[in-house]
Amino acid sequence: MRKSNQSAKVAEPSLHRLRCAIYTRKSTEEGLDQEFNSLDAQREAAEAFIQSQRREGWIALPELYDDGGFTGANMDRPALKRLLQAVEARELDCVVVYKVDRLSRSLLDFTRMLSVFEKHNVSFVAVTQQFNTSTSLGRLTLNILLSFAQFERELIGERTRDKMSAARRKGKWVGGYSMLGYDIDPAGGRLLVNEEEAKQVRPRLRPARDCPARQIPVVLRGAVAVTEREQIPG
Numbered sequence: 001m002r003k004s005n006q007s008a009k010v011a012e013p014s015l016h017r018l019r020c021a022i023y024t025r026k027s028t029e030e031g032l033d034q035e036f037n038s039l040d041a042q043r044e045a046a047e048a049f050i051q052s053q054r055r056e057g058w059i060a061l062p063e064l065y066d067d068g069g070f071t072g073a074n075m076d077r078p079a080l081k082r083l084l085q086a087v088e089a090r091e092l093d094c095v096v097v098y099k100v101d102r103l104s105r106s107l108l109d110f111t112r113m114l115s116v117f118e119k120h121n122v123s124f125v126a127v128t129q130q131f132n133t134s135t136s137l138g139r140l141t142l143n144i145l146l147s148f149a150q151f152e153r154e155l156i157g158e159r160t161r162d163k164m165s166a167a168r169r170k171g172k173w174v175g176g177y178s179m180l181g182y183d184i185d186p187a188g189g190r191l192l193v194n195e196e197e198a199k200q201v202r203p204r205l206r207p208a209r210d211c212p213a214r215q216i217p218v219v220l221r222g223a224v225a226v227t228e229r230e231q232i233p234g
Helices: 038-052 078-088 107-119 136-169 195-209 213-231
Strands: 018-026 058-060 065-068 094-097 123-126 182-184 191-193
Touching: 018 038, 018 078, 038 058, 038 065, 038 094, 065 078, 078 107, 107 123, 107 136
Parallel strands: 018 058, 018 065, 018 094, 094 123
Antiparallel strands: 182 191
């Protein structure tokens, strides 16, 4: 029995193409004007990871989803909004980031985005942390990491508030609107007395110096109310 001269063709399984969108973010605009900045570094790392998965059908989409100078504490970011619109339009299959906190530092916001991803069968991958939300363990680990990210954010907020309080105690101006009787120093960092307005303020505050401590808030509120009425044009 002779064998066929035709070579047998081995059917290769067709890989399912996984369209990957890369999202990058930097909290400040510092350094974004450099030739190779943080956003470029994040994208390069994500592209290298996707390239390593090319045998699984992974491909990087050309669209850029870069948010430079936007905080991760909320979802008010233009590139993120475009990314979510693409997810809802089923234009991608996977969202790839450099680290989890690049997508969000808010556990609540991240949970909301995950629900949108799952609803549209979109997976989420963090390159440097090797997490994939297609597994229950990956989702658990991501939630743990985001809890620490939120904890760190709250610590930063506490340190900032403590620093501002210390500056106020030293008589320094830390921003906001100037009060009646003061002008903001053009050089910054302090308030300057406005003598014209001070003539209105001093008589109102003088009674507070001689009253008991617990009555001071009442006296000051009354002084503010009187001053506001006098400023209303009649």
